[in-house]
Amino acid sequence: MQIDLAMKKTPEFIFSGARNLCQPFFNETGLNSFSYSRLFMDGTRSEVWSDAGAFEHTFHKARYIVGAYTPQYFEQRERYSILDRKVETYPAHLRTRYRQQLADQRDYFDYDHCFAILNQNHEFCEYFIFYAPRSHVMALNFYLNNFDRLESFSSYFLQAAAGLIEQADQYRIHRTVNPTPVVTSIEAPAQRTFPGEKTMFTPREDDxxxxxxxxxxxxxxxxxxxxxxxxVESHLEHMKQKLGCTKKSMLVKELLAKQHAHYLMHQ
Known part of the structure; x- marks a missing residue:
């Protein structure tokens, strides 16, 4: 059972434990931060970061990316990503939020040159995210020339931090009730039918x-x-009726499940 975010925040020992596991790797490579994110199809997420302050800023103060779900914007075989470039491919409302998130990590914590390893399975999507100081101008070259080393550390972290990840799962970050308002421009959506709903949803409902x-x-x-x-609310009501959902959260869960299943079938 997950503990509600408003009731209790993630314990400090999860972050200090992660920091202890990461510090030798930081000393060897010149990187300065790491985060492990596990995103579930219902929009919740478990987080284990090496810096409690950066986590606190991200999920309890700025909250730019709370409730965001982005695995669908990665290609089927896309395992590695330079995030400051990747976010430019997101829809306008998400692009703005992730630009702000990356800027805050850089400006407040000196965590820059963000690089991610992505892993999707039937239950959730994992992000292993590495950061380097702004002054580490060769960070990108390091990433591109050390995939094996980054993969090895990610595998090590999964094993060594298994207990921390299990604990973090009891403090999942839930979808925000009142998300951070952002200004978005009108952007035409991709003309692509939502997986599994070709005959059920109208084109606008697909959008x-x-x-x-x-x-x-x-x-x-x-x-x-x-x-x-x-x-939009009218469309959502019609979509809930078509899928037999009584709440918007149920609708989101159904849609994410269909989208995730579609991804796995086409790997």
Whole structure:
């Protein structure tokens, strides 16, 4: 059973334990931070970071990426990602949020040159994220020439931090009730039917579904599609009826499950 985020925050020992595991690797490589993220299809996430302050800023203060779900923006075989470039491929509302997140990590904590290893399975998606100081101008070259070393550390961390990850799972970060407002421009969505709903959803409902699973609010979806948030809410009601859902959270879970299954079938 997950403990509600509002009741209790992730214990400090999870971060100090992660830091102790990472420090020898930092000393050897010149990197300065690492985070492990496990994203579930219901929008919740477990987090184990080497820096408690950076975690606190991300999920309890700025909250730019709380509720965001992004695995669908990675290609089927895309395992490695330079995140400051990758976020530029996200939809407008997510792109803004992730730009702010990366900027804060750089400006407040000197965690820059962000590089991720992605792993998807039937239950969740994992991100192993590495950071280097801004002054480490050769960080990208280091990443590109040391895939084996990064993979080896990621495998080691999964084993050595298994207890910490299990503990963090009891303090999952839940979707935000009142997400950080962002200004988005009208951007035409990709013309692609939502997996499994070709005959069930209308084209506009397909558009709404693709944005909904990223964590976008009705207002953000409306801004992106150029329609009112009330129209979006109407579409959501119709979609809930079609999938037999009584709550928007249930609808999101159903859509993420369909999208995730579609990804796995086409690997």
């Amino acid at each position: 709404v579904a693709r944005l909904l699973v990223t964590g976008a609010t009705a207002k953000e979806i409306g801004n992106t599609l150029g329609i009112s948030h009330r129209t």
